[in-house]
Amino acid sequence: MNRKTVNGKQRQRLAGGILLLAMVFAAVFAPWLAPADPLKPDLAMCLAPPSGCHLLGTDQLGRCVFSRVMHGTRTSLGGALTASLLALLMGAGMGITAALGPKWLKLPVTALIDMALALPGLILALVIAGLLGASMQSLVIGLALAGWPWWARFVRSLTLSAWEKEFVLAGRVGGVRWGRLLLRYILPQMQAPMLAAATLKTGWIILAFSGLSYLGLGPPPPSPEWGSMLQEAGIYMTRAPWMMLAPGAAITVAVLALNLLGEGLEGSGSP
Amino acid sequence: MMVFRGIAWRLLYLFIVLSGISLGVFALFALAPGDPAEIILRERSEAPDRDQIALLRREMGLDDPWVVQYSRWMKRVCTGQWGESWRSGRPVWTEIAARGPATIELALASFFLVVTGSLFCGIIAAFRQNRIPDRLIQAATVVASAMPSYWLGLMLIYFFSLKMNLLPVTGRGSWPHLVLPAFTLALSVAVLQGRVLRAALIQIMVMDYIRFAVSKGLSPWKIFVRHILRNALAPMATLWGISLGQLLGGAVIVESIFAWPGLGRLTVEAVMGRDIPLVQAIVLLMAMIFVTVNQIVDGLHRQLDPKVGAAG
Amino acid sequence: MTRMENQRLLMVKDLCIAKTDAAGTIIVQGVHFTLDPGEVLGIAGESGSGKTMTVSAVSGLLPDSVTVARGHIIFCGRPIDPMNRKNPGFTRGRDLLMLLQSPLTALNPSLSVGKQIAEALTVAKGISMREARFHAGSLMEMVGLPTSRFGCHPFQLSGGQRQRAVLAMAFGLKPRVLIADEPTAGQDDENRDQILGLLGRLCRDTGAAAILVSHDLRVLSRAAGKLVVIYRGRQVETGPSADIIGNPVHPHTRELVAAMRYLEKASSHST
Numbered sequence: 001m002n003r004k005t006v007n008g009k010q011r012q013r014l015a016g017g018i019l020l021l022a023m024v025f026a027a028v029f030a031p032w033l034a035p036a037d038p039l040k041p042d043l044a045m046c047l048a049p050p051s052g053c054h055l056l057g058t059d060q061l062g063r064c065v066f067s068r069v070m071h072g073t074r075t076s077l078g079g080a081l082t083a084s085l086l087a088l089l090m091g092a093g094m095g096i097t098a099a100l101g102p103k104w105l106k107l108p109v110t111a112l113i114d115m116a117l118a119l120p121g122l123i124l125a126l127v128i129a130g131l132l133g134a135s136m137q138s139l140v141i142g143l144a145l146a147g148w149p150w151w152a153r154f155v156r157s158l159t160l161s162a163w164e165k166e167f168v169l170a171g172r173v174g175g176v177r178w179g180r181l182l183l184r185y186i187l188p189q190m191q192a193p194m195l196a197a198a199t200l201k202t203g204w205i206i207l208a209f210s211g212l213s214y215l216g217l218g219p220p221p222p223s224p225e226w227g228s229m230l231q232e233a234g235i236y237m238t239r240a241p242w243m244m245l246a247p248g249a250a251i252t253v254a255v256l257a258l259n260l261l262g263e264g265l266e267g268s269g270s271p
Numbered sequence: 272m273m274v275f276r277g278i279a280w281r282l283l284y285l286f287i288v289l290s291g292i293s294l295g296v297f298a299l300f301a302l303a304p305g306d307p308a309e310i311i312l313r314e315r316s317e318a319p320d321r322d323q324i325a326l327l328r329r330e331m332g333l334d335d336p337w338v339v340q341y342s343r344w345m346k347r348v349c350t351g352q353w354g355e356s357w358r359s360g361r362p363v364w365t366e367i368a369a370r371g372p373a374t375i376e377l378a379l380a381s382f383f384l385v386v387t388g389s390l391f392c393g394i395i396a397a398f399r400q401n402r403i404p405d406r407l408i409q410a411a412t413v414v415a416s417a418m419p420s421y422w423l424g425l426m427l428i429y430f431f432s433l434k435m436n437l438l439p440v441t442g443r444g445s446w447p448h449l450v451l452p453a454f455t456l457a458l459s460v461a462v463l464q465g466r467v468l469r470a471a472l473i474q475i476m477v478m479d480y481i482r483f484a485v486s487k488g489l490s491p492w493k494i495f496v497r498h499i500l501r502n503a504l505a506p507m508a509t510l511w512g513i514s515l516g517q518l519l520g521g522a523v524i525v526e527s528i529f530a531w532p533g534l535g536r537l538t539v540e541a542v543m544g545r546d547i548p549l550v551q552a553i554v555l556l557m558a559m560i561f562v563t564v565n566q567i568v569d570g571l572h573r574q575l576d577p578k579v580g581a582a583g
Numbered sequence: 584m585t586r587m588e589n590q591r592l593l594m595v596k597d598l599c600i601a602k603t604d605a606a607g608t609i610i611v612q613g614v615h616f617t618l619d620p621g622e623v624l625g626i627a628g629e630s631g632s633g634k635t636m637t638v639s640a641v642s643g644l645l646p647d648s649v650t651v652a653r654g655h656i657i658f659c660g661r662p663i664d665p666m667n668r669k670n671p672g673f674t675r676g677r678d679l680l681m682l683l684q685s686p687l688t689a690l691n692p693s694l695s696v697g698k699q700i701a702e703a704l705t706v707a708k709g710i711s712m713r714e715a716r717f718h719a720g721s722l723m724e725m726v727g728l729p730t731s732r733f734g735c736h737p738f739q740l741s742g743g744q745r746q747r748a749v750l751a752m753a754f755g756l757k758p759r760v761l762i763a764d765e766p767t768a769g770q771d772d773e774n775r776d777q778i779l780g781l782l783g784r785l786c787r788d789t790g791a792a793a794i795l796v797s798h799d800l801r802v803l804s805r806a807a808g809k810l811v812v813i814y815r816g817r818q819v820e821t822g823p824s825a826d827i828i829g830n831p832v833h834p835h836t837r838e839l840v841a842a843m844r845y846l847e848k849a850s851s852h853s854t
Contacts, residue, residue: 111284114288115295118289118292118561118562119292119554120516120520120557120561121520122520122521122523122524123519123520123523123538123554123557126523127299127538127542127550127554130539130543131299131542131545203417207419210421211419211421211524214419214421214524215523215524215527215539216543227419227421230422230425231421233425234425234528237425237428238433244422244429247422248422251422252414252418252419252422255416255417255418255419256414256417259413259416260413479683479684479685479688480688480689480690482644482683483682483689483749485643485644485668485675486675486676486679486681486682487680487706487752488676488677488680489676489702489706491668497691497702498691498694501691501694502691502692502693505693575693576693
């Protein structure tokens with residue numbers, strides 16, 4: 001039983017990793033791999049069904065859906081990864097402060113975390129990104145600001161439990177300097193759970209990123225993004241149902257890959 | 272929060288958090304680019320000149336220091352005057368009241384689906400562990416939890432409304448209108464919670480007290496309801512409570528897909544239209560609902576899990 | 584089957600238990616014993632010897648990871664399939680009740696002990712929950728558990744009190760065969776004597792036969808008339824307790840007897 005789950009975790013990691021690598025590959029080499037220019041309209045080919053020329057059909061301006069999805073990997077995946085990383089860094093800083101900071105700082109930081117947690121993340125991101133104006137940057141900022149409180153709470157509890165471990169206690173008693181204690185004693189313990197959580201959280205951020213972009217908050221029109229492509233596909237649903245297939249599948253596969261990888265990493269613990 | 276023992280401390284802390292939130296909400300004024308006075312005048316479709324703007328700024332007290340503005344705003348909020356929408360000129364309460372029922376309807380329907388769906392998936396999967404039904408549910412969970420609601424919704428509309436003509440496309444009205452939005456909103460939450468329930472049930476099923484219950488000769492149904500399910504419900508109730516927040520957040524997108532005239536769409540419209548008073552009101556209201564729900568869930572957890580109740 | 588065998592209350596013949604994994608490792612092999620009404624049988628062995636597995640198999644409570652590979656279990660002349668939840672002519676609880684090793688985990692954490700005792704009564708007597716609650720109080724008094732504890736949840740009771748609650752259920756169910764796995768584990772001397780006293784009283788009052796499982800021969804020698812010694816999954820010795828303790832043959836039995844003598848000497852010195 002035990003060995004079986006271990007193998008299951010390995011399989012999950014492998015499957016997730018391969019899918020993710022494929023996506024990153026597509027993002028990096030999109031300009032060379034994509035069969036057509038994702039931005040160039042071809043009014044003679046509006047809403048054409050899938051064919052040998054355009055594998056997944058064309059959109060309302062005659063642009064190749066396949067190429068747009070491929071280029072969209074750069075926007076959607078890149079944007080979500082940036083936001084995820086920013087949220088992690090911000091949240092980790094706040095979380096460690098809330099756990100180990102000086103007394104006068106602990107309470108306000110903890111209260112700040114609870115305040116930010118008092119709103120559904122998606123709504124917080126929507127309000128911030130929306131008021132900053134529809135663009136790639138404001139979306140990334142909005143998602144980072146909506147994502148950090150979760151990280152802060154997570155890192156805070158990880159730090160607290162690491163702080164109580166016996167060898168950390170020994171280090172504290174033995175007079176190890178604070179910075180060294182944090183870097184050498186505490187952070188290494190948090191690495192594995194944080195890596196798993198980061199992977200899973202990035203999946204959520206991709207969903208939110210493309211979701212807000214679906215609502216019209218993403219990078220403005222000609223640039224290809226999965227969420228806004230789906231929004232356009234919804235408009236032309238009756239005439240060109242194929243338009244919604246690829247962007248949605250791309251989001252699903254990206255999130256699926258991250259979920260599998262994250263779950264595979266979860267609990268696999270120390271090397 | 273271990274730091275805060277006792278109800279008095281809890282309430283004080285809650286008050287601190289809520290006033291912090293109000294400060295953040297107030298700060299939305301600053302975040303939004305543009306001069307509010309100018310925005311309002313433009314909404315009234317006048318081409319505002321400088322004097323008009325200056326006049327309105329003075330009227331609205333926009334030139335006062337922010338502490339004064341905040342305390343004035345706070346006083347109004349506490350007395351229930353949450354201001355008027357910049358776009359429509361109507362009180363924000365009127366706007367919210369007009370949209371609230373639709374969201375409540377959708378959230379309740381989804382919540383019902385989340386509870387029943389997670390119970391169904393979790394119980395079947397746990398009792399057919401590693402057999403075909405369990406594997407099917409597991410696979411469905413993996414895919415459904417990765418699927419964006421705005422894709423699922425579009426495909427459901429395409430197949431059930433356009434192709435098969437079974438359900439209305441969008442909008443609100445009769446029961447059939449509710450089916451697709453509620454399902455879209457609930458699916459990913461339901462399957463993920465079903466998986467949590469499955470894990471909890473499997474863990475409980477091998478406990479000594481279950482084996483002892485079997486040994487006592489209790490009927491399988493009694494064992495299931497009183498001994499297995501009951502012990503799994505305490506953690507599940509917390510999750511279900513939390514899911515209300517997820518559903519409120521998800522409603523923002525789902526309501527837009529299905530043109531559902533609720534708070535979620537109102538939020539999007541207000542944000543896109545930079546209707547700050549309306550955004551402030553919605554954010555404040557949502558935070559209050561969210562915080563209240565969390566407190567209720569906490570209390571419910573104490574009720575269901577005697578250990579927590581005794582400790583706290 | 585002879586007439587003689589038919590009269591036995593419980594008969595276990597050549598019991599063999601194996602893991603369900605591919606290797607099918609055998610964990611218990613060739614266990615034989617019989618039990619007559621009113622008789623007390625002791626099963627002795629070190630921890631991990633397979634004694635708990637043996638009685639779990641007899642009670643039909645084996646975990647999914649193991650199975651009965653061979654052998655027969657015959658209750659009142661009827662063969663019983665231990666891997667099946669239902670056997671005709673055999674009612675769990677009333678015909679055979681097994682008290683699990685740890686009283687700490689044998690009670691449902693989210694139901695009050697009173698309700699759990701009452702619930703056992705509804706099975707035993709086929710009465711309603713309301714009537715059962717009425718009787719439950721007197722059962723609690725019988726085992727020395729104050730009735731004021733009726734509404735307490737298991738975590739609010741001490742280990743000894745929980746074991747008494749479990750015994751109250753046994754008194755209510757009046758099983759024809761009672762199996763008690765390490766009934767005194769983790770109890771102090773005083774509690775141990777009281778619990779053994781209660782078990783003896785239960786057998787006298789209801790005419791139940793009992794199987795006691797323990798690594799401690801002090802417990803078994805006091806209560807059991809007959810002994811079975813299990814060592815590494817094999818039955819190494821069986822016979823009347825006095826004979827085995829007075830004249831142990833197998834080396835392992837000698838060790839157990841030596842341990843018993845040592846402990847007896849130690850406790851007599853300390854008092």
